[in-house]
Amino acid sequence: xxxxxxxxxxxxxxxxxxxxxxxxxxxxxxxxxxxxxxxxxxxxxxxxxxxxxxxxxxxxxxxxxxxxxxxxxxxxxxxxxxxxxxxxxxxxxxxxxxxxxxxxxxxxxxxxxxxxxxxxxxxxxxxxxxxxxxxxxxxxxxxxxxxxxxxxxxxxxxxxxxxxxxxxxxxxxxxxxxxxxxxxxxxxxxxxxxxxxxxxxxxxxxxxxxxxxxxxxxxxxxxxxxxxxxxxxxxxxxxxxxxxxxxxxxxxxxxxxxxxxxxxxxxxxxxxxxxxxxxxxxxxxxxxxxxxxxxxxxxxxxxxxxxxxxxxxxxxxxxxxxxxxxxxxxxxxxxxxxxxxxxxxxxxxxxxxxxxxxxxxxxxxxxxxxxxxxxxxxxxxxxxxxxxxxxxxxxxxxxxxxxxxxxxxxxxxxxxxxxxxxxxxxxxxxxxxxxxxxxxxxxxxxxxxxxxxxxxxxxxxxxxxxxxxxxxxxxxxxxxxxxxxxxxxxxxxxxxxxxxxxxxxxxxxx
Numbered sequence: 310x311x312x313x314x315x316x317x318x319x320x321x322x323x324x325x326x327x328x329x330x331x332x333x334x335x336x337x338x339x340x341x342x343x344x345x346x347x348x349x350x351x352x353x354x355x356x357x358x359x360x361x362x363x364x365x366x367x368x369x370x371x372x373x374x375x376x377x378x379x380x381x382x383x384x385x386x387x388x389x390x391x392x393x394x395x396x397x398x399x400x401x402x403x404x405x406x407x408x409x410x411x412x413x414x415x416x417x418x419x420x421x422x423x424x425x426x427x428x429x430x431x432x433x434x435x436x437x438x439x440x441x442x443x444x445x446x447x448x449x450x451x452x453x454x455x456x457x458x459x460x461x462x463x464x465x466x467x468x469x470x471x472x473x474x475x476x477x478x479x480x481x482x483x484x485x486x487x488x489x490x491x492x493x494x495x496x497x498x499x500x501x502x503x504x505x506x507x508x509x510x511x512x513x514x515x516x517x518x519x520x521x522x523x524x525x526x527x528x529x530x531x532x533x534x535x536x537x538x539x540x541x542x543x544x545x546x547x548x549x550x551x552x553x554x555x556x557x558x559x560x561x562x563x564x565x566x567x568x569x570x571x572x573x574x575x576x577x578x579x580x581x582x583x584x585x586x587x588x589x590x591x592x593x594x595x596x597x598x599x600x601x602x603x604x605x606x607x608x609x610x611x612x613x614x615x616x617x618x619x620x621x622x623x624x625x626x627x628x629x630x631x632x633x634x635x636x637x638x639x640x641x642x643x644x645x646x647x648x649x650x651x652x653x654x655x656x657x658x659x660x661x662x663x664x665x666x667x668x669x670x671x672x673x674x675x676x677x678x679x680x681x682x683x684x685x686x687x688x689x690x691x692x693x694x695x696x697x698x699x700x701x702x703x704x705x706x707x708x709x710x711x712x713x714x715x716x717x718x719x720x721x722x723x724x725x726x727x728x729x730x731x732x733x734x735x736x737x738x739x740x741x742x743x744x745x746x747x748x749x750x751x752x753x754x755x756x757x758x759x760x761x762x763x764x765x766x767x768x769x770x771x772x773x774x775x776x777x778x779x780x781x782x783x784x785x786x787x788x789x790x791x792x793x794x795x796x797x798x799x800x801x802x803x804x805x806x807x808x809x810x811x812x813x814x815x816x817x818x819x
Contacts (some may be wrong), residue, residue, distance in 0.1 A: 326366035415588035444615025470524030476514035531652030598752030738812035754791035
């Protein structure tokens, strides 16, 4: 193929961005919660980690790489969060593949490959977790484009290996040897993967760093869909077969702007939980036994882009900008005589005096104070919250819904006060409550209110009363956000006191 000048034009490669958007990120509590996990939180900029991951992959499109719409694999409970953050990015035609429960990354990638092949195509899958940070976007793009060219031309699984800059004990490692000289060519840049190594102790990690043949495993893969399906069939036929069965029974929900694809629930729950590394990668590179499929090569492209998996608060401190005393602060923070601290203030002023190496994370309903050296211990606090059945494990005080959000700003024995914001043209479900009545005061915008048989419009400073047991609905017919203050009163004020009759978002609960 040639251009108008007669110069050969390289045919554009077809690639599908695949974002693995599962997990709960409990080690970043209290900012990360089960209902609002790490990947949807803004930690290192104005966009969430999920949005940053989507942007990094969609920015790969150029004259040599044609990108299909992103495929996002996430949990059923997080579908509206993911869809809203995609909308904020202006990403259209993305598809969300919804898992009814976590089954780790191997089943997720298998479903993604089946989805990519559904029209008889065999695109390159560009697979990345949704909860990582990359400082150098240009270096990331260069490495990924090299990996795409390599994966498109051969039966190979390409993994990105992060060049280590310290003896890290919290990451898995990849041992790899060079296949050629370090040039800009993708094949020359690639290294042959010798083996995958589990998280080492400090002495071993230092030895890996000194040797120079070991790289951090970032969990980013580039490969053709058919190559993965062949590999999973060879290495874990049970995962392959049960994933195929779940995919065959899928249902599509196209009522929303971002389509939801749901694999068959019973079939999905029967899939063994297994990671990509354990299920396939280690079996394709086993140095002591027969490789599961000797015709599939495993190569690695080095990544030098300021990567971090942000696995704990001390990792967040490492990637954030710091002042001359090593302090990294987000939000309304004042300090004096303090060094090497991380403060994330969400809703109020936080002040530090004469402290060092502290982590302070403030939200509207919880505060974490930890020594930076013990940042991994946060998961023990989360386990306690879960065991005690406390709401701080699951949700923030401000809870996001597909129609907007609500913030529970005060509560007593028989009352609760909420701020509620409804997006333009959005509405809550038609519903009723058995144990509470509600008073609504409009503070901004226009509210269309169904109250029994009556429908009324209210504007700023107007109010209404919803009796206990009355069927009702709140909607925003306008083009600006609707804000109201809701005062609930009754014997039980839990969020589960709700009976839905109609819901445009397909919810029956939650």
